[in-house]
Amino acid sequence: MTLIRFFIWTTFLLICGTFLILAGVYLYLSPALPSVESLRDINLQTPLRIYSSDNKLIGEFGEQRRAPIAFEDTPKQMINAFVAAEDNRFFSHNGVDPKGLGRAVAQLLKSGAIQSGGSTITMQVARNFFLSRERVFSRKFNEILLALQIEKELSKGDIIELYMNKIYLGNRAYGIAAAAKVYYGKPIDQLSLAQFAMIAGLPKAPSAYNPIVNPERALERRNWILGRMHFLSFISQDEYDAAVAEPITASYHGLKIELKAPYLAEMVRQDMVERFGSHAYTDGYTVYTTVSSKLQNSAQEAIHLGLLEYEQRHGYRGPEKQLPPTEYDEEAWQKELKQTSTVGNLEPAIVTHVGSDSIDVMMKHGPASVSWEGLKWARRYRNVNSLGSQPKSPAEVVNVGDLIRLFKPSGKDIYELGHIPKVQGALVSLNPTDGAVIAVVGGFDYSHSKFNRAAQAARQVGSNFKPFIYSAGLENGFTAATTINDAPIVMPDANLKVWRPENAGGKFFGPTRLRKALYLSRNLVSIRLLQAMGVDKAINYVTRFGFDEKKLVPNLSLALGAAEFTPMELATGYAALANGGYQVKPYFISRIDHLDETVYQATPYKVCKTCPPSPDPSKVADEAELLLTDDDGSSFYPAQQVMDPRVNYIMYTILQDVIKHGTGRRALALKRSDLGGKTGTTNDQKDAWFSGFNADIATSVWVGFDQPKTLGRREYGGTAALPVWIRFMTEALADKPEHPLPQPDGLVRVRIDPETGMAVAAGTPGAMFEIFLKENAPEYDPSVAMPSINDDALKTEEIF
Numbered sequence: 001m002t003l004i005r006f007f008i009w010t011t012f013l014l015i016c017g018t019f020l021i022l023a024g025v026y027l028y029l030s031p032a033l034p035s036v037e038s039l040r041d042i043n044l045q046t047p048l049r050i051y052s053s054d055n056k057l058i059g060e061f062g063e064q065r066r067a068p069i070a071f072e073d074t075p076k077q078m079i080n081a082f083v084a085a086e087d088n089r090f091f092s093h094n095g096v097d098p099k100g101l102g103r104a105v106a107q108l109l110k111s112g113a114i115q116s117g118g119s120t121i122t123m124q125v126a127r128n129f130f131l132s133r134e135r136v137f138s139r140k141f142n143e144i145l146l147a148l149q150i151e152k153e154l155s156k157g158d159i160i161e162l163y164m165n166k167i168y169l170g171n172r173a174y175g176i177a178a179a180a181k182v183y184y185g186k187p188i189d190q191l192s193l194a195q196f197a198m199i200a201g202l203p204k205a206p207s208a209y210n211p212i213v214n215p216e217r218a219l220e221r222r223n224w225i226l227g228r229m230h231f232l233s234f235i236s237q238d239e240y241d242a243a244v245a246e247p248i249t250a251s252y253h254g255l256k257i258e259l260k261a262p263y264l265a266e267m268v269r270q271d272m273v274e275r276f277g278s279h280a281y282t283d284g285y286t287v288y289t290t291v292s293s294k295l296q297n298s299a300q301e302a303i304h305l306g307l308l309e310y311e312q313r314h315g316y317r318g319p320e321k322q323l324p325p326t327e328y329d330e331e332a333w334q335k336e337l338k339q340t341s342t343v344g345n346l347e348p349a350i351v352t353h354v355g356s357d358s359i360d361v362m363m364k365h366g367p368a369s370v371s372w373e374g375l376k377w378a379r380r381y382r383n384v385n386s387l388g389s390q391p392k393s394p395a396e397v398v399n400v401g402d403l404i405r406l407f408k409p410s411g412k413d414i415y416e417l418g419h420i421p422k423v424q425g426a427l428v429s430l431n432p433t434d435g436a437v438i439a440v441v442g443g444f445d446y447s448h449s450k451f452n453r454a455a456q457a458a459r460q461v462g463s464n465f466k467p468f469i470y471s472a473g474l475e476n477g478f479t480a481a482t483t484i485n486d487a488p489i490v491m492p493d494a495n496l497k498v499w500r501p502e503n504a505g506g507k508f509f510g511p512t513r514l515r516k517a518l519y520l521s522r523n524l525v526s527i528r529l530l531q532a533m534g535v536d537k538a539i540n541y542v543t544r545f546g547f548d549e550k551k552l553v554p555n556l557s558l559a560l561g562a563a564e565f566t567p568m569e570l571a572t573g574y575a576a577l578a579n580g581g582y583q584v585k586p587y588f589i590s591r592i593d594h595l596d597e598t599v600y601q602a603t604p605y606k607v608c609k610t611c612p613p614s615p616d617p618s619k620v621a622d623e624a625e626l627l628l629t630d631d632d633g634s635s636f637y638p639a640q641q642v643m644d645p646r647v648n649y650i651m652y653t654i655l656q657d658v659i660k661h662g663t664g665r666r667a668l669a670l671k672r673s674d675l676g677g678k679t680g681t682t683n684d685q686k687d688a689w690f691s692g693f694n695a696d697i698a699t700s701v702w703v704g705f706d707q708p709k710t711l712g713r714r715e716y717g718g719t720a721a722l723p724v725w726i727r728f729m730t731e732a733l734a735d736k737p738e739h740p741l742p743q744p745d746g747l748v749r750v751r752i753d754p755e756t757g758m759a760v761a762a763g764t765p766g767a768m769f770e771i772f773l774k775e776n777a778p779e780y781d782p783s784v785a786m787p788s789i790n791d792d793a794l795k796t797e798e799i800f
Contacts, residue, residue, distance in 0.1 A: 045174065046284030046595075050268050053438075053590065056258040056293040059265030062281040067177035069188065071161035077193055077234070078176060079160060081200035084228035087121040090160070094151050096120060096144055122147040124203075125163050169199060170206035171252060183211065185253035193239060194246040197225040211250035219248055259293045260300060263442030263452045267588060275592075275600075286593040290436035290602075298731035299427045299439035302701075304345045305410055306724035307421040307444055310703065314712060315381030315388065317419050319402035323350060328401075330362070336403065337364050343420050344445040346405035351398050359394050361406070361415075370406065374416035384712045410727070420444075424706055425721075426453035427728060428567045428586075429699040432575040434604040434636065435584035438697070439728070440568075451706065458551070458564040459704060463521045463663075464680025464689040464717065465561035467651055468573060470518050472541035473529050474647045474773075480515040480654060481750075481757035481770045481778070484525045484532075491556070501527060501560060504681065504716070513757045515654050515770070519662030521679065523560055530559040544642035545573040546583055561680060570691055571700035577651060577676070578693035580741060581643025582607045603627065606636040613641070645744040646773050652676050652741045653771060659692075663718045667692065667726055672733065674740040677725070679717030684710045688720035695739040697732055701725045748777045 047062025071079075083090050119127070126146035150159060169179040179199050180188040191199075201209045201221035211218035223244050230240040268287050272280035311317075320340075323333065333350050340348040349368065353360035357372045378397045380388030391397050397417070398404060406415040421444055429439040442452035451457070474480070486509045491499045503509075503523050517525035530538055539552045547569065553562045572586050584605050592600035611628065626637050655676030658664040663679040677692020686708045691700040703720040704711060711720055749769045753760045759778040760767045772778070 045282040047282070048269070048272060048280050048285050048287070050265050050287045050289065052259050052261070052289055052291050052293045052296065054293050055288075057256065058259050058261045058289065058291075059257065059269070060255050061265075061269050066165070066174040067181065068165045068175060068284075069161075069177040071157040073189075074161070074164065074176070075189055075191070075196065077229075078164075078188065078191075078196045078200070080229055080232075080234040081193075081196040081225055082121070082160070082164065082203075084232055084234060085197075085200045085225045086124070086203065088228065088232055090121050091156055093120060093122075094148065096123070096147055119143065120147060121163050122150055122159055125159055125166070126150060167203045168206055169202040170210045171212070182253055183250040185251075185256075192243070192246060193235065194222065194226070194243040195249070197229070197243065198222045198248070198250060201225050211248050212252055215248050215250075218250075259291075259296060261291060261296050261440070262446035263454060264289060264291055264296070264437075264440050264588060266446070266450070266452065267440070267455060271589060272592075284595050285599075287589055288591040288593075289588050290431075290438060290590045291440065291588065292438050295429065295439040295728075295732050296441075299429060299441045299728050301345070301410060302724045302728040302731075303425050303427055303441045303444065304407075305727060306701075306703070306720075307423055307425050308346075308407065308418050309723065310423050310711070310715070310720055311419060311421045312377050313715075314384060316378035316397065316417070317381045317422075319398065319404050320348070320419070321403035322399070323401040323403060325399065325401035328352075333362055334364075337362065340403065341447065343405070343448050345407045346418050346420060347407065349404055349406050349415075351400050351402045351404060354394050354398060354400060356393060359398055361404070363406070368406075368415060370415045370417060374406075374414060378417055384710055420448065422705065423703060423711070424449070424453055425701065425703040425724060426457065426567045427699065427701050427724065428454050428571040429697060429728070429732065430571050430575045430584075430586055432578035432584065432607075432693065432695070432698045434606040434639075435572065435575060435586045436590070436604065437586055437588040439699075439732075440588070449706075453567070453702065453706075455566055455568045457702070457706075458566050458569075459687045459702060459708070460562060460564050460682040461570055462561040462680035462682040462687060462689060462717070463523075463526075464570060464678055464691050464700075465563060465565075466518055466521065466526055466559070467577060467655060467678055468542040468545060468547075469526060469530055469538055469559050470514060470654070471577075471643060471647055471651050472538045473514065473533050474650055475541065475644055476533050476537060477776070478514060478529065478533070479757070479770070479772055479776050479778075480513065480650055481752050481772070482514050483511040483757045484514065484517065484528045486510055486512045486517065486522050486524045489524055489527055499557075501557075511755070513754065513770075515657065518654050518678075519657040519660075521663050526559040527556050530556055542573075544583060545576050546585065547573060561682065567700045567702045570689070570702075571698055574691045574693055574700060575698040576642060577648065577655070578695060578698040578741070579607045579639075580609070580744075581641055581645050581648035582639035583642045584639050601635070603635045603637060605639040606630070608636075608638045611638045644773075646746050649741060649743055649747065650771055650773075655692075663716070664690065664692070664722060666718060666722050667729075669726060670730060670733070672738055674738040675729075679722060681716040685712060685715045686710055688715060688717045690717050690721040690725045692725055692729070694733070695741050696736065697729070699725055699728060699732070701728075746774045747771055748774050750777050751780075752778070 046066045046068065047060050049060050050058040052058055123143040126143050165175040168174055171182045173179040173182040176199055177188050180186055180191055184191060184195055198211055198218060201218065208214060209218045209221045226240055226243050229235045230237065268289060272285060272287065323336065337348050337350065347363060349361035349363045351359055352362050359370050361368050361370060372394060375394050375397050376391065379390055382388060405418045405420060407418045408414065409416055424443050426443065427439065427441045430436065431438055440454050442454040443449050488508060489501055501523050508524065512522055512525050514529065535554055535556065535558060538558065539549060539554065542552065543549045547565065551563050551565060552558060568586055575584050576582060587602055587604055590602045591598055627635050628638055629635055655678055658678055659667045659675055664677050667675060667677065674694040675692055677690060680689030686704060688703040688711060689701065701721040701724045749771050750759050751762060751767045752758060752770045754768050759780040761780050
């Protein structure tokens, strides 16, 4: 009897002691426990994603690849697979599984260390969201206490949703939706039962059971889970047999970029970091840009082909590498190809055979051939102005074992020899109505050079800047018919050196009307115009277009484009020429969403010709006072008119003449009459430009070397940059009706003598019409003797 009492009291005391210990642990640990309520507002780390205006994925930034999915959207068998693998009593326990916990305690008492842990899915949620992964006794108690709290405050659906979106599943995939994309390249609702089980096997050991790295162990784990599902009656015998028989189909599916625009993606990334700091990478922001996927692809192709054409004009620089032809080893050569990345549109290839009129090559995707048509251009490069002799056979161009580059010219299905260009280029295209960037390319290939020449490379703009100087002249009393002498100028500079500017070609042409001087890009006329107008007056005027005054050189070289601007800045100026004279600001982010909420909507400066005149934004205390609402409900700021619309129209007609009669004649290939533009070439042909537009689109193109040096004595804006512009605009304007700028009121047309610019009587032989501001129109004076007119010389210039 005494022994029985002893056992009863001992048991009682043990129970009370255990209770007191547990109570003490609870009282000690509970104050430090986090609030479960915070789980309701948890923001899972989700990467920054960037899309085009038509929802094509451009890029993703962030270490954790995640795509959160709601419980109700999760396939039932996916949930069952996890329950079978991790916690088969999940839907019946209160957050702690006594059997699993007992097993863990037994292991602790036996070994002195925690082995399996006995964690339920709820306990794993507690650990993953709130606790460290350190295997210590206090953490396990915290897990238990938190699990109990979580079960009180959240539903089972909420708990397993948090779990399946948080867990790490290997290959940067966090959560089941991301894992479905990474391992199978599919949305989760398109996976098979076997694939569900494969993913459910990953949390235990994402590396050890990875179906890509360890397919045998992954298969064993998958089949065990399928067996558990069958044992728990989640699946039938037939479903089990079919799933076990299914082979492993997992393979790495990297991020599928739908639109290649890496320079734009980096611009967006930098902008987002400035806005949100490091949270930009983790808080699930989605950015929608203004860029059109179709036009971006066209811009990228135009840059690629334009730079390759430049390189072909200057000769072949030889193979990228020479592999010993006597040691031909298909396996080794394929390994070499796999290690050689594609650059731009240039694919690597190794020459395996050189024939009399073609060559055979090995490429990553298999064998191919290149005909003599794709090789015969390859005269050897000597220097920028000199080529070797014309090759007569493929053997004079390549050898077996050469690692070369091949590309397919636009519209052709044949390969052509190329090499990675030394020259670089950039293209920026804007919607002139509001400054939206619709295409941007910052170089030949981002992976080869991350320097963004579209937005970061300030280069001398040359004659591409002249339209702004001439516009200043037209607003200060000069007319398109004003004649200025195209004659030599000799001026000492600040260093007592003599400045002798010349026209391209070194010739001078005497008195020349401003219209003709601009479309033929006469340098001496431009200098004398700026001199007559005054440098300060011109600078004050051109800053209206958004050009930074600090970059505008305060001397006569400004007339020749000595200032340095980026293609983005220059395109912005041309957008004002294209929209009737309104200053817009370029922008490339149209909307930012955070999870399901829009946190930013662009409010651009937009041309609104029916709005009342807008004040200078710099003179308004609160910019929000200027905000207006468009017909579609979007908000915008009215763009400020910085140019007399009549002057804008006259300049437009002159820039049309650049294409009809001047340095941009190649653009006649577009067979459109609504285009205007201007070439630009700097000293010693170091920079080549072309900027052009109609009322719908304004585009600037730059070509040059990163370290400024001559492009070659025959390379000008019309040779190097204009072909890129033409190729892009051909696609950008395809199937679009002509959209010329409308002619405003207050202009008159007057018959003039093309040699003097003076008004002449009706019927005067060889006369032409010019357009004038109404108040500046000349009147015919019969008392002034007219010089003779050379009719033949006038036939090249049309009356518009």
